[in-house]
Amino acid sequence: MTTITSPHAGHGDHGGHHDHDVSYLHPKGGIWTTIWDWASTIDHKKIGVMYLVAILFMFFLGGMAAIAVRLELMEPTREVTVAGKNVVTGQLLAFGQSLQKGNENYNRMFTLHGAIMVFMVIVPSVPASLGNFLLPLMLGAKDVAFPRLNLLSWYVYVLGSIFAVAAIIMGGVDTGWTFYTPYSTTTDVEGNMAYWRIVSMILAAFILGFSSIFTGLNFVVTVHKLRAPGMGWFDMPLFVWGIYGAAIIQVLATPVIGITLLLLIFERLFRIGIFDPAMGGDPVLFQHFFWFYSHPVVYVMILPGMAIINEIIAVYSRKRIFGYRAVAFSTLAIAAISFIVWGHHLFTSEGEVAAVVFSAITFLVAIPSAIKVFNWIATLYKGSIRLTTPMLYALGFLFLFTIGGLTGLPLGTLSVDLHLHDSYFVVAHFHYVMMGSTIIAFIGGIHHWWPKMFGRMYNEFFAKIGFWLVFIGFNVTFFPQFMMGAHGMPRRYASYTDEFLIYHQISTIGSWVLLVGFLVHLFVFIHSLLAGRLAPPNPCGGLTLEWTDAASPPIEHNFHHEPVVNHGPYDYDDVFPKQADPKEFPMPAPLPAGARAH
Amino acid sequence: MNSLLLTAGSFSDAHQRFWIGKPGNSTYAADVESAYMFIVWVSIISFAVLMGVMFYFVARYRARPGLAPERSPAHNTALEVTWSVAPMIILVIIFFWGFRGYMKVQLAPSDAEEIVMRGQKWNWSATYVNGAQSQESVRLSASPEHRGVVDVPVFVVPAGRPIRLRMTSADVIHAFWIPDFRMKMDVIPNRFTSLNFEAMREGEEHEVFCAEYCGDYHSEMAALIRVLPPAEYEQKLREWADFISKLPPVERGQAIWKQKCATCHTVDGGKNTGPSWKDVFGEEQELSDGARVVADENYIRESIYEPAKKIVKGYQNQMPTFQGQINDKELEGIIAYMKSISKHAPAAAPAPQPAAGAAGAGEKKDEQKKNP
Numbered sequence: 002m003t004t005i006t007s008p009h010a011g012h013g014d015h016g017g018h019h020d021h022d023v024s025y026l027h028p029k030g031g032i033w034t035t036i037w038d039w040a041s042t043i044d045h046k047k048i049g050v051m052y053l054v055a056i057l058f059m060f061f062l063g064g065m066a067a068i069a070v071r072l073e074l075m076e077p078t079r080e081v082t083v084a085g086k087n088v089v090t091g092q093l094l095a096f097g098q099s100l101q102k103g104n105e106n107y108n109r110m111f112t113l114h115g116a117i118m119v120f121m122v123i124v125p126s127v128p129a130s131l132g133n134f135l136l137p138l139m140l141g142a143k144d145v146a147f148p149r150l151n152l153l154s155w156y157v158y159v160l161g162s163i164f165a166v167a168a169i170i171m172g173g174v175d176t177g178w179t180f181y182t183p184y185s186t187t188t189d190v191e192g193n194m195a196y197w198r199i200v201s202m203i204l205a206a207f208i209l210g211f212s213s214i215f216t217g218l219n220f221v222v223t224v225h226k227l228r229a230p231g232m233g234w235f236d237m238p239l240f241v242w243g244i245y246g247a248a249i250i251q252v253l254a255t256p257v258i259g260i261t262l263l264l265l266i267f268e269r270l271f272r273i274g275i276f277d278p279a280m281g282g283d284p285v286l287f288q289h290f291f292w293f294y295s296h297p298v299v300y301v302m303i304l305p306g307m308a309i310i311n312e313i314i315a316v317y318s319r320k321r322i323f324g325y326r327a328v329a330f331s332t333l334a335i336a337a338i339s340f341i342v343w344g345h346h347l348f349t350s351e352g353e354v355a356a357v358v359f360s361a362i363t364f365l366v367a368i369p370s371a372i373k374v375f376n377w378i379a380t381l382y383k384g385s386i387r388l389t390t391p392m393l394y395a396l397g398f399l400f401l402f403t404i405g406g407l408t409g410l411p412l413g414t415l416s417v418d419l420h421l422h423d424s425y426f427v428v429a430h431f432h433y434v435m436m437g438s439t440i441i442a443f444i445g446g447i448h449h450w451w452p453k454m455f456g457r458m459y460n461e462f463f464a465k466i467g468f469w470l471v472f473i474g475f476n477v478t479f480f481p482q483f484m485m486g487a488h489g490m491p492r493r494y495a496s497y498t499d500e501f502l503i504y505h506q507i508s509t510i511g512s513w514v515l516l517v518g519f520l521v522h523l524f525v526f527i528h529s530l531l532a533g534r535l536a537p538p539n540p541c542g543g544l545t546l547e548w549t550d551a552a553s554p555p556i557e558h559n560f561h562h563e564p565v566v567n568h569g570p571y572d573y574d575d576v577f578p579k580q581a582d583p584k585e586f587p588m589p590a591p592l593p594a595g596a597r598a599h
Numbered sequence: 600m601n602s603l604l605l606t607a608g609s610f611s612d613a614h615q616r617f618w619i620g621k622p623g624n625s626t627y628a629a630d631v632e633s634a635y636m637f638i639v640w641v642s643i644i645s646f647a648v649l650m651g652v653m654f655y656f657v658a659r660y661r662a663r664p665g666l667a668p669e670r671s672p673a674h675n676t677a678l679e680v681t682w683s684v685a686p687m688i689i690l691v692i693i694f695f696w697g698f699r700g701y702m703k704v705q706l707a708p709s710d711a712e713e714i715v716m717r718g719q720k721w722n723w724s725a726t727y728v729n730g731a732q733s734q735e736s737v738r739l740s741a742s743p744e745h746r747g748v749v750d751v752p753v754f755v756v757p758a759g760r761p762i763r764l765r766m767t768s769a770d771v772i773h774a775f776w777i778p779d780f781r782m783k784m785d786v787i788p789n790r791f792t793s794l795n796f797e798a799m800r801e802g803e804e805h806e807v808f809c810a811e812y813c814g815d816y817h818s819e820m821a822a823l824i825r826v827l828p829p830a831e832y833e834q835k836l837r838e839w840a841d842f843i844s845k846l847p848p849v850e851r852g853q854a855i856w857k858q859k860c861a862t863c864h865t866v867d868g869g870k871n872t873g874p875s876w877k878d879v880f881g882e883e884q885e886l887s888d889g890a891r892v893v894a895d896e897n898y899i900r901e902s903i904y905e906p907a908k909k910i911v912k913g914y915q916n917q918m919p920t921f922q923g924q925i926n927d928k929e930l931e932g933i934i935a936y937m938k939s940i941s942k943h944a945p946a947a948a949p950a951p952q953p954a955a956g957a958a959g960a961g962e963k964k965d966e967q968k969k970n971p
């Protein structure tokens with residue numbers, strides 16, 4: 002499998018004599034032509050970039066809502082006597098109106114934050130943007146299996162987001178992103194606007210589900226059918242494995258939430274009595290349906306994040322991923338087990354037997370996650386580690402994901418969860434895994450593939466400053482929430498008793514640091530697009546096809562010739578990357594006689 | 600040696616306080632805390648080992664001139680099997696630890712005393728074995744200068760006796776969480792759930808929070824539990840059972856308002872979730888369908904028992920029914936109280952002063968606070 006010479010070495014440098022040999026970013030004509038070209042493109046790279054822009058925009062919206070939520074919590078709602086008069090403090094979001102209004106605004110704000118971040122940011126984040134861009138490149142294909150379906154999924158995503166934004170403009174929704182019944186079927190029932198905005202938000206989630214299914218389906222078929230000649234299943238980069246595992250879950254789990262959301266809408270519109278106890282329905286049934294989708298989906302969120310980490314760690318330590326097969330199989334194991342643990346979200350509402358079974362299986366799913374962490378750390382052993390921005394993000398991921406995973410343990414423990422459920426401890430846990438892991442990996446991945454996507458380098462110094470602000474800001478924001486929750490602070494509270502004051506204030510201050518960190522990254526990206534140094538084809542010395550066989554940025558059809566794979570994605574010990582600078586990436590010394598490398 | 604043990608003890612004490620707080624006050628709490636602290640230790644140790652190794656590798660193998668990557672095996676079966684099996688063993692221990700505690704709280708002793716706990720937007724009401732209901736309320740975090748914004752009920756439980764809360768909700772799902780008892784349970788409409796506990800130390804007070812999101816005043820849906828010596832507990836129940844029925848009608852109405860209605864209805868004309876009661880009796884009301892009715896005794900009765908039937912314009916259909924919650928005698932009191940604060944009811948007695956002198960006056964000392 003491993004040879005040093007490749008029959009195609011050097012072919013990537015072919016000049017661009019044909020039209021389709023120019024960079025995919027090259028404008029097709031005037032401004033309108035170019036806009037039409039993008040809007041009607043079936044090029045997976047453009048669609049990936051369009052997704053990236055849309056997702057980052059939604060991330061910004063959701064982030065602003067988060068800042069508002071944290072601001073409200075800077076001070077608890079208190080009645081104080083000033084000069085003989087009672088005034089209410091800590092009601093920032095009331096804008097001078099009543100206490101009830103303030104609470105209501107707060108509720109709408111955290112719902113907005115949660116719904117955007119889950120349905121419009123984290124679920125599509127890595128697969129739809131980086132996955133779209135990279136999957137065909139890594140497999141040596143010209144495009145995904147169904148390019149038109151791919152474009153449709155982007156429009157469906159935008160349509161879903163429009164429904165969500167419409168719901169916000171109509172006044173926002175106060176159900177929480179989980180839409181638990183019977184609250185969601187009985188709130189806001191008076192007045193047309195109020196009535197329909199919830200339907201609009203539920204429809205948004207429903208529509209976004211289709212976008213997710215289209216993408217997932219596309220990726221599964223692409224991985225099965227479009228691998229380059231010579232690329233067996235175990236020659237695929239682990240990025241592809243992660244995206245593949247997530248895609249399978251997307252295809253299998255999303256229809257369930259689709260049906261559930263439809264039932265919810267029918268319940269609201271026609272009062273059919275599936276979930277509403279007032280009509281003989283079962284309110285907990287909704288939670289089962291909901292988590293049957295939403296637990297597997299946490300792995301749709303994390304597997305692609307892990308997928309990125311594989312690539313970054315391998316490239317920047319110049320090592321083969323330790324235990325490649327174990328990592329690949331644990332991806333599939335996670336995908337499979339994730340379907341049978343949903344009940345751990347209902348320990349406080351379901352029967353005893355079910356709770357015990359779900360607790361047991363939940364611990365099972367922790368093992369493959371742990372194995373992955375061990376493998377990544379072992380990969381660093383005897384490597385040649387370069388602490389670039391993506392690598393800092395990958396190490397940050399290991400730090401934060403370890404905390405996120407370990408804090409899943411008390412939540413999976415029956416007795417302890419009766420205390421911790423629906424507290425800030427859960428809030429902290431899922432931020433460590435969703436934001437601390439997936440979003441951190443996502444940002445690391447954007448930096449890693451930025452030169453490939455846009456053909457320009459970014460400012461390493463400021464990007465690193467951005468990393469440290471994000472990393473520190475994140476921990477300052479969310480670590481106190483573990484203590485807060487264990488001490489008794491419930492989630493989704495607009496106010497609190499004084500014992501939680503100090504934790505909330507630290508947390509709010511952390512959120513400002515985090516905000517500044519993200520703004521620094523935004524600045525780095527814009528600066529790079531406008532004034533960045535032109536990127537060489539393989540600035541990181543990677544061995545996967547997007548680095549070795551494609552230009553930066555790639556040409557429209559990705560490769561001049563269909564790549565032939567004759568080495569593994571991480572064979573740094575034996576292969577020198579094409580298109581890389583030999584001065585920068587030393588080859589390891591040969592093994593002493595008798596020793597076996599793998 | 601002794602002092603060494605002592606230091607170790609106080610360290611582990613402070614350590615536990617840092618992560619979860621001072622020891623809880625139910626027989627169940629110790630189970631939760633021990634399992635939790637075990638997991639905390641497992642986590643701290645595994646985190647330290649993993650990050651230690653990671654940082655060591657990063658420092659040791661950091662790329663620098665002249666340092667080429669070395670070859671190393673790409674997998675190692677023995678190592679991989681070890682690190683798959685070792686966590687499994689720890690996880691099995693944790694699972695059983697949690698299972699044991701959980702079963703203990705699920706299986707209440709058969710002699711547990713039952714208290715019916717009812718959740719509704721946005722307050723809790725408890726009915727004790729003798730039919731008594733709480734007659735006291737407080738502001739959480741009360742200090743004269745810095746206090747909560749709503750009155751929450753005070754409940755009592757006996758120390759050292761098993762209690763079973765039989766809980767249900769009148770509207771959406773709530774959850775009854777007593778952090779200091781380390782337990783919570785969902786409170787679900789059309790269904791009973793239960794929370795079993797035995798409080799240990801008498802004289803302590805514990806906050807109760809609603810832990811399942813339920814709307815506007817979710818964060819104000821709280822209560823305070825006082826743990827009393829059993830004799831005092833019995834005494835309190837008798838006092839509360841007699842309290843309301845012994846009051847004259849207007850005071851009776853006011854007491855019920857405070858207990859059940861004050862989260863949503865003011866009596867000073869201020870707008871809240873529901874219309875204020877001030878001057879409502881005898882006034883013409885415009886309904887959401889445009890019809891007009893005069894708020895007389897029958898209208899009030901209907902509004903309490905079938906609140907969804909007529910909605911005053913400008914308000915939402917938020918109020919649950921109080922059918923079975925408020926009896927005729929209490930209804931009479933409410934009507935009398937509403938008359939007393941309405942300008943349209945000239946015959947009514949003047950608004951009552953805080954119930955000084957009435958039965959059970961002793962525990963109404965925070966009366967003024969509740970009536971801003």
Ligand code: HEM
Nearest residue numbers: 299302303345346367406409410412413422423431434435
């Ligand atoms: C070691 C692996 C993990 C374990 C054992 C675990 C366990 C749990 C448990 C038991 C809960 C329910 C807690 C409660 O509501 O009382 C929970 C909540 C949650 N977890 Fe995890 N988890 C793990 C990893 C992850 C990952 C990788 C993600 C996402 C990327 C994730 C996302 C979430 C979310 C979003 C919630 C809360 C949902 C909500 O109520 O809004 N978890 N976790």
Ligand SMILES: [Cu+2]
Nearest residue numbers: 296343345346
């Ligand atoms: Cu889950």
Ligand SMILES: [Cu+2]
Nearest residue numbers: 809811813817
């Ligand atoms: Cu609540």
